[in-house]
Amino acid sequence: MPQDRPQITMVPTDGGPIQAYICGEGPLVVMLPSMGRGAGDFDRLATDVAAAGYRVACPEPRGLGASAAPDRQETLSTLAADVAAVITEIGDGPAVVVGHAYGNRIARMTATNHPELVESLVLLACGGFIPVTEEMGVAMRTIFDTRNPPEARLDAVARAFFAPGNDPSVWADGWHGSLARHQEQATVNTPVSDWWAGGTAPMLAVQPADDQLAVPANADALVEAVGDRVEVVVIPDAGHALLPEQPEAVAEAVIGWLEHRRAETRV
Template sequence: MTKVLVPAGPGPIDVCVRGQGRLVVMLPSLGRGAEDFDHLATAVADAGYRVACPQPRGLGAASVPEAEETLGALAADVAAVITELGESPAVIVGHAYGNRIARMTATNHPDLVESLVLLACGGFIPPTDEVAADLRLVFDPRHPPEVRLEAVGRAFFAPGNDPSPWADGWYGSLAQRQERATVSTPVDDWWEGGRAPMLAVQPADDVLAVPANADALVAAVGDRVEVVTVAGAGHALLPEQPEAVADIVIEWLRRRWAN
């Protein structure tokens, strides 16, 4: 793995790069960093691809802009990564909140995007009030760690799965900026992902991005999206079913780049 600084917008972006080959860019979940992709990125790199995992602005060397962020600005950062690495078009893998940025990138920069993999794709049909409250609790430092971990388990992990891999790695100020970027951008601006082919990887027990979101995406774009359901996983997905997710993503890449 190497780390590179990619010039973009208000300042450079810190990017972890693994492997060689066609480019795959991975975007993490709300308020979380690129480290969430360590297992998946290594597996995809070992399968023969170049994997770039940008840190969200505010983490690593990535500076925070003075102006309010929008999904369009976050997508411009992704476009800068693809352009700088010289490997377009790229496949973008977006986990949870990252799938919003992925779809915005495909909308605003279609020539840079070969296809999208949406892990736990939401943003259209909201969770219940109880689940939304647990999400807020996860980022609230006023609560003791054990209470926050219980909320992580309820909101992000399937029943019976161990939430401790995500006991930390939560960045409240990052999540707040990302939420403001979401509010500033109408869902219709990014929901259909431009013209990109999409694979929606739906956790069977996701209570944050409920499965009806994937159904709504199919209704909107038809056969431009495929849906694969992963059993025994909630919204976290990556630490819950790492091997299954890696197999699904690698199979998609091989199909997309068969020649």
Template sequence: MPLPATTAKVIHPGPTTLAYFDEGSGPALVLLPSVGRGPADFDQLTRLLVAQGLRIIRPLPRGIGASQGPMQGLTLHDLAADVAAVIEAEDLAPVAVAGHAFGNFVARTLATDRPELVRGVALVAASTGKTPDGGSPFDPEVLRSVYACGDLSLPRAQRLEHLQHAFFAPGHDPSAWLEGWHPQTKAMQREAETATPVDDFFACGSAPILDLQAAQDTVAPRHLAQFLRQSLGERVTIQVIDNAGHALVPEQPEQVCQALAVWVKRLH
């Protein structure tokens, strides 16, 4: 069952206009989407979490809907500041923040830059950002698929192949993600990620971390599954969801909901 039609709230910090959805009541959780994608990816998850007694805040990244502002020359620090503005506008601090895929980099940057705003960080199908020797954690062919699947100029069949390769576990239908891509936002986020040293956000401040992993994730591979905990210690809790790839949320929404709901309530 889809969510009822919801009107986004809008704020105007600095040169930007930021929109966000605010649903439910109870302990709050801020959800940040994957690269080039918006809060609609969390519609089903939001409905499930609201039913669990949580308040869900879903900011729209710049370039999506009413969220508008400079789109070039940005870093992850700028994108984290956008989320901080939403948290402050709703007087939520400290609040739990969950970042899916690319969103995990924004969540970790927020926890680093503004630790007073963050109660805990959930990393949902999240790349570590680097390997133990400081290199890139990404398989080049998988990364190529991450960006090609949102290339609306490519044929549908080719995009489906890239979606299957990068985001969905074997046997799962990737067609739900043929829509919902925002190329201008994706390009902005890719530039911001490239412009931000991994060590700026790697430690995730000092917040407790739920590392919610997908067992068939090709973007965040299993050989790095213990790296964050080995690096950051006992404040990292690992939970693995089977039969899911990098998309995770549309693949196993009930399991993601249960993990996040238990974690948020424990934080409170």
């Protein structure tokens, strides 16, 4: 995490403790990573957001770091309950919840089930409505199968997660197959209609222009579903990975939203 001596908090939950990395001071922002990946994906964004005057919490998914491994039949509601516990333990009032890719499903489920804890949502690469193509499904399976040669997995990372010409090697590692399987089961166990609208929370959808997994039609469908409750920002030259591809543009969009929401709540 971004600080030399990151604060680490263990948050008690019904399913065992969740480890969260904390940095900065100010209104709480919680960041949830992509499928099968850990909190470290937010190192750069957490640093930038904390420097802008916010307290950032990055929980490790179950089974990573010191977070308890899942020992139950997961749903997006059980994963959202973990996020609610983090907000309650760390925050002072409702939080802005940032979800990257798979994390935005958990973020929207949290806003649906625990509206009093969520001030607003930031959805980085907001998919889940338009099914992925078979080609992208094969790429995902290749990435998470450690029996495949490293070069084949990296090629799949490039095709599925990065815009043409961007360097996928920054995400050569950090893939956790067991975590991804549990998260996929949680998706199967939860109808899209349960979480898609994000409750009643205001939302910012940060849409990568070259996303092959959460294609831009997902953001269009969200606008159609909830209208002006969602604002869409398109990031050029970015694929599903987004965070390592365009860190400055992502930070600008996220911090701009946070400042807008902070001003709104002061009125």
